Amino acid sequence: MGKLPLGLLQQFVLVARLGNLSRAATQANLTVSALSHQMKQLEERLERRLFERGPRGVTLTVEGCSLLEAVGEHFDGIEDALSRYNRRAQDTFTLSASPGIMSGWLVPRLPRLVAAHPELELNLQSGSTLVNFEREPVDAALRYGRGKWAGLHSERLFGEWIAPVAAPELVAKMAGVDPGDLSQWPLLGDPNPSSRWKDWFDQVGGAPPRRYVASFDSFDAQRHAALEGLGVAMGRMVMSKSLIDAGRLVVLGDRYLPVDDAYWLVYPARSKDHAGLQVFQKWLLAEADDYCEHLPVPGNDESPSQR
Structure with missing residues (x-):
């Protein structure tokens, strides 16, 4: 499988927490199509289905919940460490x-x-x-x-x-x-x-x-x-x-x-x-x-x- 790009995991955490591709795409400055493609790419590379897609958004599968639990807190730590450099x-x-x-x-x-x-x-x-x-x-x-x-x-x-x-x-x-x-x-x-x-x-x-x-x-x-x-x-x-x-x-x-x-x-x-x-x-x-x-x-x- 090789190393996963951190960007893919970062976008996964964003989509998983918002439960909505449109809002996640807006925050990531991507089109919905591009973000959806990235999530499918991640699923293919992991050979796991991470999301259930429905008319009102996306929900995590059991595999998706496990991945979010494993990587989510690490991205939170990075954001916390960098927050003092990001004065709005x-x-x-x-x-x-x-x-x-x-x-x-x-x-x-x-x-x-x-x-x-x-x-x-x-x-x-x-x-x-x-x-x-x-x-x-x-x-x-x-x-x-x-x-x-x-x-x-x-x-x-x-x-x-x-x-x-x-x-x-x-x-x-x-x-x-x-x-x-x-x-x-x-x-x-x-x-x-x-x-x-x-x-x-x-x-x-x-x-x-x-x-x-x-x-x-x-x-x-x-x-x-x-x-x-x-x-x-x-x-x-x-x-x-x-x-x-x-x-x-x-x-x-x-x-x-x-x-x-x-x-x-x-x-x-x-x-x-x-x-x-x-x-x-x-x-x-x-x-x-x-x-x-x-x-x-x-x-x-x-x-x-x-x-």
């Missing part, structure tokens, strides 16, 4: 966020940040998997939830509301059907274990359908299906506002239901004194305050002081 630039800031909050809320506001702080170098990572701050060179993240993530500082930005949304084409097709009677509309199932549709019917009234037209494992996929006219989605208003303003989605009825989850800025203790985070944090909280003063939901009672 204070004017570089890396942020992780889901595709929805990234494109639906953050990106439209970034020109103001760039104009006010041209010295700040932004690295934006978009993905649905929560970043691992212990393993990844990320300074902070935008997250949606209850605000309790172990070992992280959390700052609440603003809340969220939900309402049924559909494409104008579907609304036109359903002309004459009462938008308040959702039992007569094709509904799209959401990925939330305690379905937002259940919350809606419990509080607003009505009965859920016996089956949904289709169900999805992510809100982004569900929203895209709604845009294509497949059915009615339970839309998050923060994420859907730009699409509603552009006329690509229509809110059915005039009811908006507040939910317990909210949007948060989170970061590990190591980032607290990072100059780039401090600049971004100050700008972001000011943007959140302004957004709370002009929330697009009729009848909302949230204010910046409630953050």
Whole structure:
């Protein structure tokens, strides 16, 4: 077999710990195809199957777990030894966020940040998997939830509301059907274990359908299906506002239901004194305050002081 290149083992450890080729490829500055080829090359050289490949990522086989246990800690030791030589630039800031909050809320506001702080170098990572701050060179993240993530500082930005949304084409097709009677509309199932549709019917009234037209494992996929006219989605208003303003989605009825989850800025203790985070944090909280003063939901009672 000969000696294995250390690079192959290093990439193996990265893929094994992230469980996702796309994210590992981004960190390694490789294409997904190139990284996948390297992992197959490693398996061929070891004559062992290291990964089970599935639609949601990769998982380690028994042989893969044994290899990670054997070599992982050694790479950790090398990284620890070199960490004091890798002081990160204070004017570089890396942020992780889901595709929805990234494109639906953050990106439209970034020109103001760039104009006010041209010295700040932004690295934006978009993905649905929560970043691992212990393993990844990320300074902070935008997250949606209850605000309790172990070992992280959390700052609440603003809340969220939900309402049924559909494409104008579907609304036109359903002309004459009462938008308040959702039992007569094709509904799209959401990925939330305690379905937002259940919350809606419990509080607003009505009965859920016996089956949904289709169900999805992510809100982004569900929203895209709604845009294509497949059915009615339970839309998050923060994420859907730009699409509603552009006329690509229509809110059915005039009811908006507040939910317990909210949007948060989170970061590990190591980032607290990072100059780039401090600049971004100050700008972001000011943007959140302004957004709370002009929330697009009729009848909302949230204010910046409630953050």
